[in-house]
Amino acid sequence: MIYFHTLAKQALLDIGITGLTSDSQIIAYSEGCPRQIVRYQKFVYGFQCHLEFNLELIDLLIENSKEELSFTKRA
Numbered sequence: 001m002i003y004f005h006t007l008a009k010q011a012l013l014d015i016g017i018t019g020l021t022s023d024s025q026i027i028a029y030s031e032g033c034p035r036q037i038v039r040y041q042k043f044v045y046g047f048q049c050h051l052e053f054n055l056e057l058i059d060l061l062i063e064n065s066k067e068e069l070s071f072t073k074r075a
Helices: 008-014 055-063
Strands: 025-028 037-041 044-047
Touching: none
Parallel strands: none
Antiparallel strands: 025 037, 037 044
């Protein structure tokens, strides 16, 4: 089971688990993996879980993320 939590980062640092930046945020963890999903920056995430994607889901993600995927500079 994956748990979603925003306070897990300090607990990991307290017991000496490193590898996180000072502004990273753990947003999901499990008993077997203390860092299931980590947010490093606005559009930069690390995933240690197995997301189930198929071609239809990938097309939907792209279609609904056009602004985030745009290469033009936004003001």
